[in-house]
Amino acid sequence: MDSIFSLPRKALRILRGYSRMLWVRVAIFGLMAMAVIPLSQIIERLLPEAMQAWVAGTSVDRLLDIIAAAMLTVTTFSLTVMVSTNHATASQFTPRLQQLIRRDSVTQNTLATFIGSYVYALTAIVLREVSYIGDEKALVMFVLTVAVLVLIVWSLIRWMMHLQSLGSLINSARQVEEITDQQFRDRLENPCLGATPLTGDVPEDGLTVVAPETGYVQIIHPEPLQEMAEELGCEVYMLAEIGDFVFVRAPVAKVCGLAEADEDTRRRLRETIHANVVMGDERTYDQDPRFGLMTMAQIASKALSPGINDGGTAIDIINRSGRILSEYRDETEGDGEARNPRLYVRPLDAEALVGDAFDAISRDGAGTREVQERLQKVLAGLTRHPDEGLSEAARVRSEEYLERAMGALDWEPDRKRLEAAAKAAHDRANG
Structure with a gap:
């Protein structure tokens, strides 16, 4: 079996995957918290004795008790918020968003800070009880505990600000767009x-x-x-x-x-x-830009369901998907030589990408004129794309979607307005 350390790119890919797991960050913060206490005692011995006596051990005890009591409550609350957000986004938007909620860096760092602080306080309390940290030599321990309190306050402020948008529709759509765009760029650069x-x-x-x-x-x-x-x-x-x-x-x-x-x-x-x-057992966003496009399309489809009937969300998703697809280029037209020439992988298919982004929206929003008008405008813009494959795929899908919408719209004025909007969009694109 090959060693990951002899393959830097694979090792980096594996480590990046582990870094997105909550338990890894929590374990790292917890181990760091346990390691700094012995280190503080080593530094304490290097200080002059007069300076060591500036702070008594009882002052540290009060701070440690506050941290230990508060962090258990705050961590439980934060975990409850994360679980509730997971369920809410899955039911309101799409279950595919749960992956992004679980790997949200602000949430993970906040929880890791809270649990790490709790571990730090418990470890320090135990070591105080066994007299490892003396009453007369606690200056460094006091400074370190104050630093932990500052970190906790900063994390709380950041967490409260993050909760204002966590799990919201706009923030969720932006998260999917960002990771899809990043995976799309990575794929096209490689x-x-x-x-x-x-x-x-x-x-x-x-x-x-x-x-x-x-x-x-x-x-x-x-x-x-x-x-x-x-x-x-x-x-x-x-x-x-x-x-x-x-x-x-x-x-x-x-x-x-x-x-x-x-x-x-x-x-x-x-x-x-x-x-x-x-x-x-499930698709992931890593190396898979098509999955991101499909997830955004599912958010739009859910918004177009009769119980929600939110055409504005579908229009927003159409714009975001069009923005991502505008960066497409044919993978077979690269200038340099392949880095892995003995490995053969099929390139991304422009037609499949367009279908992933818009097929579901065209079907579920066929009877909504505003959504179909935006779809025609975005597809008309993509027909001007320099890549012939993407341009042709957008043109074909535009004709198909228009035909479906004309059959789904019951009111004749809506059909006329949609047809006129589609014609105007393509005339501007070609003019």
Whole structure:
């Protein structure tokens, strides 16, 4: 098995994933809190004795009691808020937002600060009880405890300000747009994950590697696959793309170019591919800009449901999706040489991206003229995109959506206004 430390990009990707987990940040803050207390006593011994006696240990005790009592209550309240926000966004907007709520950095840092402060106070109280921290030499401990209190107050203020928008529709839509835009940029700056674009048919001869379980392809680590292919002198063709739902024993990759491969080599190939094609029970935003576009479309569809009937949210989502798609460029037209030339990955499909962003909105908002007008304006703007694939996909979808809306609108004046708005939008785009 390859070591992540010999593969910096893979290691960074794995560490970034762990850094978004709440328990990791809480554990780090807790360990830091426990470590600073012995360090404070080492610093205390370096101070002059007269200075050490400036603060008595009883002064530290009162502060520690306040921290220990308050942090347990505040942490419980904060966890309740996070759970409530999770349920609220899932029911009001889409369950796909829960991933973003769970990985919200402000929420995680705040909870980690509160729990870390609680651990610090408990540890200090225990060490005071066993006389590890003396009554006459507590200056550094006092200063450190005051610093912890300042950190707590700052975290509380930041947390209260963050709660004003946490879980709101606008903030949730902005979060999805930001992470989708970031993943989209990362993908386009590193076309096809740094692999050679797979634009033709996969060779028929070769070793087919099947999925070890049923689930979504969440992440592909291309660097170890390239390293293995270089060592064995073969090529690896990815049959499954990020975001695909594959069943157990369904083909995920094909290895070609091996003249002869013994059973040990075949087993090693399978193990390497299984280890670096990460699968799970749900789609994630990492390496998957299409998932972000689909999530935004689901928010708009929920807003267009009869019980909510919020066309303004759908219009806002259309604008955000159009802004992201305007950054698209063909991954097969990169100037440089592929960083992983022995790995083949299919490029993003412009038609699929447009469909992910707008198909659901076109269907669920077919009877809302205002939504259809905005959809036609955004698609008309995308028809001017320099990439021919995206431009053509936007033009075709625009015609299809207009036809669907004309059939769904019951009132003749609405149909005329929509048709006129669509024509004007395309005339401006082409003029």
